[in-house]
Amino acid sequence: MKSTLLRTQMVLFDNSLIRLDYNPATDIMEVEYPDLHDYLLSEIKRSIDTLLDTVNNYDVKQLLLDSTRTIISVGDVESREIATYLAAGLMRTRVQKVARVQSPSATVETTAQNNIRHISAVQVLPFELQNFSSKAMALEWLVGKS
Incomplete structure (x- = not known):
């Protein structure tokens, strides 16, 4: 029965950039981190606003950001701007x-780690942030099994 509860998800939002899956039994929202392309930056910010509104409306306490399929074709400044926008909103x-489930791409992962270091240096995050190499490990940590 417990494994069934862990798999009960509702799609709260879905567009071409992000999909928000929420599991009320575990209070975990899952979102695939969007691809970062210059022509999508304003739409990505609107999608992040939708994510933040949904997190507030459902009073979500645990978030899984899946970066395994993320493609980045913007520069470091634009990437950092989006990451900072998301972190500030989550605060x-x-x-x-x-x-955060890590990307298999070394380039994406280097950019992400640099962004995380920058955000952590500039502001104290009021939430725990951990990186994981697999979604299963991330979910275990979120439900408190590790």
């Missing part, structure tokens, strides 16, 4: 834990 929610 205004009641999120307690953010699990």
